Amino acid sequence: MLEYCMNDVLFKNFGIEKTDEIFKQASYLIECEFAKNALPLDVDESTFISTLVQALETLKVGILRLENLVL
Known part of the structure; x- marks a missing residue:
């Protein structure tokens, strides 16, 4: 639910391209932190x-x- 609301707010304020870029950046950060904290690298x-x-x-x-x- 939060992701949907966040997506809607970002889309209305920044447009689809910027919203997609923000989610890609956030996804990359989440993946890096998950790997550093939960996986044997x-x-x-x-x-x-x-x-x-x-x-x-x-x-x-x-x-x-x-x-x-x-x-």
């Missing part, structure tokens, strides 16, 4: 991914999209 990729999946399942977050994975 000094492990191999396989361990990291399995820990990430487990954390998302625990938090009941059902979306995991890997856009770029360089091994």
